[in-house]
Amino acid sequence: MNWGALDRYAKSLIKEAAQHIKHSFFTEIEISAKSSANDLVTNIDHEIEQFFIKRIRRDFPEHRIMGEEGFGDDIQSLDGFIWFLDPIDGTMNFVHQKRNFAISLGIYIDGIGMLGYVYDVMADDLYSAMKDEGAFLNDIRLPSLEDTTIEQAIIGVNASWVAPNRYVETAPMIDLVTKCRGTRSYGSAALELTHVAAGRVDAYMSMRLSPWDVAGGIIIANEVGAISSTLTGVRPGLLQQETFVVANKSIHTQLLEEFIVLKK
Amino acid sequence: MNWGALDRYAKSLIKEAAQHIKHSFFTEIEISAKSSANDLVTNIDHEIEQFFIKRIRRDFPEHRIMGEEGFGDDIQSLDGFIWFLDPIDGTMNFVHQKRNFAISLGIYIDGIGMLGYVYDVMADDLYSAMKDEGAFLNDIRLPSLEDTTIEQAIIGVNASWVAPNRYVETAPMIDLVTKCRGTRSYGSAALELTHVAAGRVDAYMSMRLSPWDVAGGIIIANEVGAISSTLTGVRPGLLQQETFVVANKSIHTQLLEEFIVLKK
Numbered sequence: 001m002n003w004g005a006l007d008r009y010a011k012s013l014i015k016e017a018a019q020h021i022k023h024s025f026f027t028e029i030e031i032s033a034k035s036s037a038n039d040l041v042t043n044i045d046h047e048i049e050q051f052f053i054k055r056i057r058r059d060f061p062e063h064r065i066m067g068e069e070g071f072g073d074d075i076q077s078l079d080g081f082i083w084f085l086d087p088i089d090g091t092m093n094f095v096h097q098k099r100n101f102a103i104s105l106g107i108y109i110d111g112i113g114m115l116g117y118v119y120d121v122m123a124d125d126l127y128s129a130m131k132d133e134g135a136f137l138n139d140i141r142l143p144s145l146e147d148t149t150i151e152q153a154i155i156g157v158n159a160s161w162v163a164p165n166r167y168v169e170t171a172p173m174i175d176l177v178t179k180c181r182g183t184r185s186y187g188s189a190a191l192e193l194t195h196v197a198a199g200r201v202d203a204y205m206s207m208r209l210s211p212w213d214v215a216g217g218i219i220i221a222n223e224v225g226a227i228s229s230t231l232t233g234v235r236p237g238l239l240q241q242e243t244f245v246v247a248n249k250s251i252h253t254q255l256l257e258e259f260i261v262l263k264k
Numbered sequence: 265m266n267w268g269a270l271d272r273y274a275k276s277l278i279k280e281a282a283q284h285i286k287h288s289f290f291t292e293i294e295i296s297a298k299s300s301a302n303d304l305v306t307n308i309d310h311e312i313e314q315f316f317i318k319r320i321r322r323d324f325p326e327h328r329i330m331g332e333e334g335f336g337d338d339i340q341s342l343d344g345f346i347w348f349l350d351p352i353d354g355t356m357n358f359v360h361q362k363r364n365f366a367i368s369l370g371i372y373i374d375g376i377g378m379l380g381y382v383y384d385v386m387a388d389d390l391y392s393a394m395k396d397e398g399a400f401l402n403d404i405r406l407p408s409l410e411d412t413t414i415e416q417a418i419i420g421v422n423a424s425w426v427a428p429n430r431y432v433e434t435a436p437m438i439d440l441v442t443k444c445r446g447t448r449s450y451g452s453a454a455l456e457l458t459h460v461a462a463g464r465v466d467a468y469m470s471m472r473l474s475p476w477d478v479a480g481g482i483i484i485a486n487e488v489g490a491i492s493s494t495l496t497g498v499r500p501g502l503l504q505q506e507t508f509v510v511a512n513k514s515i516h517t518q519l520l521e522e523f524i525v526l527k528k
Contacts, residue, residue, distance in 0.1 A: 200361035
């Protein structure tokens with residue numbers, strides 16, 4: 001495989017898809033709900049996923065695709081080439097803000113992340129990484145993350161984590177929110193992963209993410225030394241919905257041991 | 265007063281200050297703490313405030329200035345012309361993210377907001393408004409806000425609001441976080457005001473803000489029909505630190521009556 005050529009191919013595809021998304025603002029976007037009233041999807045999510053799949057199947061017929069909207073393959077194992085695609089990550093932002101959403105793409109071979117992309121369409125910020133070759137924001141290399149402490153950290157945690165929920169204990173979470181320097185919440189898992197990779201936020205966590213939400217961003221975060229795992233500390237399996245945390249290496253273990261206490 | 269000319273003057277001053285801020289990324293920024301370890305200030309905050317004050321005093325010697333860093337006047341009444349200036353709103357973002365901070369400026373006469381500006385320096389997004397003349401993002405007019413409901417609303421609320429605190433009752437806040445469509449937190453009061461004005465977020469609240477944090481954004485939000493008040497529902501007094509909420513008109517009262525319950 002010529003990875004440089006595949007990298008150029010993927011970037012070109014992403015930029016072309018972004019043009020379609022931007023044009024969509026001049027047409028009527030059809031919004032509907034999926035699993036719940038707050039789990040939104042639009043006709044644009046569908047169209048963009050179909051655009052990617054059509055191209056990838058034409059040009060790489062032996063590769064498999066796992067896409068958020070279900071037009072890809074039924075993936076039960078990580079064997080071979082798999083493209084993990086979220087055509088619009090942060091659909092609520094897409095609908096409500098017309099910004100702060102991203103195209104997320106990760107290309108894996110036998111479960112190893114080789115090429116990762118998160119494109120903040122409206123800001124024209126393309127985060128990308130190739131395994132062992134570093135991570136970039138557009139053409140600028142992202143430096144390796146420096147160590148930090150909980151007291152100096154900005155944590156990407158939504159207010160719903162502090163409200164009683166069925167995943168984590170509330171008291172240690174309140175402790176975290178109180179101890180850290182500040183909290184932020186942006187509404188797109190893929191973009192929050194890039195914020196961690198760029199050192200803008202020192203950790204991001206979610207109670208339930210799908211492989212296409214994180215597959216691209218994990219590769220980017222990995223190249224600057226951030227650690228991604230489930231909330232039980234194991235490597236994301238990328239075959240089903242899981243809990244998720246990505247953090248600066250110097251606070252990842254402490255977050256899991258002291259502050260994110262899973263309910264029994 | 266030629267308001268059009270004053271508007272052009274203020275915009276020019278803001279853009280010139282922004283150039284200084286961007287250049288500062290190529291030099292060493294000196295960071296220190298103010299009231300607490302998380303209340304940061306830098307030499308750039310100081311330099312930018314002094315830049316504004318020098319110019320305003322030269323060109324409008326009869327006007328008074330209230331600035332975050334204390335180089336302005338000691339303001340005890342709202343009489344006459346007052347410029348409310350935050351040279352860098354969101355200093356933690358400035359230091360930690362090198363983006364998502366703003367220059368905030370509001371020009372008032374006898375307590376009436378006449379010209380408001382919030383400039384997202386790194387995104388090059390200048391939000392501005394002149395009283396009764398509408399609000400703009402760069403040269404594009406922001407439309408009046410459409411009505412919404414709590415269930416459809418995105419609420420700008422930090423995780424610390426849901427943790428026990430000395431300002432508001434926790435239970436109704438948990439209720440709000442659970443009922444609304446989603447929450448966001450960006451770390452700059454001035455920018456969060458513009459998100460409400462642009463309809464990206466439907467409400468934003470804070471337990472303690474100073475006049476310079478909100479004076480510019482209030483004028484912008486007001487022009488699209490958003491309501492600003494303290495958490496007790498009265499108009500911000502702009503002479504001291506106060507609680508603050510800005511919201512889409514259709515949910516402002518409900519937020520104060522049902523969800524933001526002040527501790528006795």
